[in-house]
Amino acid sequence: MNLDTTTEVSNLAAEEELILASFSRRLMEIAAVSGARGAAASPTAALNAMRLPAITLDHQGLVVEVNAAAEIVFDENIRIKDRRLFIRDLDSRTHLKHVIDQFTSSPRPNPLAFEPVIVPRADKLPVILRIIPFESPPHQAAQTVRTLLTLNALGPKPGPPASIIAKTFRLTPAEAKLACIIARGAPPDIAARELKISRETARNQLKSVFAKTDTHRQSELVALLLQVE
Incomplete structure (x- = not known):
């Protein structure tokens, strides 16, 4: 292929x-x-x-x-x-x-x-x-x-609670906050701006979130996080 x-x-x-x-x-x-x-x-x-x-x-x-x-x-x-x-x-x-x-x-x-x-x-x-x-x-x-x-x-909606995401996937508090923003469909750059961290830090945290949630793309991660209540 x-x-x-x-x-x-x-x-x-x-x-x-x-x-x-x-x-x-x-x-x-x-x-x-x-x-x-x-x-x-x-x-x-x-x-x-x-x-x-x-x-x-x-x-x-x-x-x-x-x-x-x-x-x-x-x-x-x-x-x-x-x-x-x-x-x-x-x-x-x-x-x-x-x-x-x-x-x-x-x-x-x-x-x-x-x-x-x-x-x-x-x-x-x-x-x-x-x-x-x-x-x-x-x-x-x-x-x-x-x-x-x-x-x-229609439009951006609040993501699942960070505390539940953290416990479910064993994320750090910082990773969970990032995941909440990503769950709304926001790109890493927007998440970095909201969290007041560098783009590089946001990308590194996102890589860690991908690994802990066994996902590989943002669309996969969003679909998974939307199931968390």
């Missing part, structure tokens, strides 16, 4: 790792919704434990519950107003209202029939808002949750 072919295979493997990592979010959302049906825990609480923003609505489209992860996403572009989810962008707001109306009026709506609502944000990447039908157990009839909304705010 020549060098060019080897490089192509490596790049393909890295892309596959990132794709698989992106699937984990959707699988966790589905698992939380399924597990919360008939259980004492709410779907927003289950998703909050996994640091995934979520909101539940009743049959009138009014907000029932918002988890802490969702509160972090809110800004002037998307927020709760008068017990409703308010979106500043008119097209997105209209799209959301249409989907919620369909969900609340249909006895068994098909979530696959509706595309996610893309919420644009000034000076930020957009939020992808997914709408999932939810059937509350009978004992919650007084405040029925009809719809679950999950929010995926």
Whole structure:
């Protein structure tokens, strides 16, 4: 196998790792919704434990519950107003209202029939808002949750806690801090600037992190670290 072919295979493997990592979010959302049906825990609480923003609505489209992860996403572009989810962008707001109306009026709506609502944000990447039908157990009839909304705010996200990364992979405190920044997808140069260390020090620490985590590329490392909670 020549060098060019080897490089192509490596790049393909890295892309596959990132794709698989992106699937984990959707699988966790589905698992939380399924597990919360008939259980004492709410779907927003289950998703909050996994640091995934979520909101539940009743049959009138009014907000029932918002988890802490969702509160972090809110800004002037998307927020709760008068017990409703308010979106500043008119097209997105209209799209959301249409989907919620369909969900609340249909006895068994098909979530696959509706595309996610893309919420644009000034000076930020957009939020992808997914709408999932939810059937509350009978004992919650007084405040029925009809719809679950999950929010995926694109852009850099906080990495896993440094203390957990350090214990999991036996990293030094300095290596763990670097790994947290790398987990957000930041390159070593940016990590060096945030940590106020030299680029050479950051690269040496990254080599050590690669060795201790048995990874060889930054994409492999990010995919691994994103599994740490």
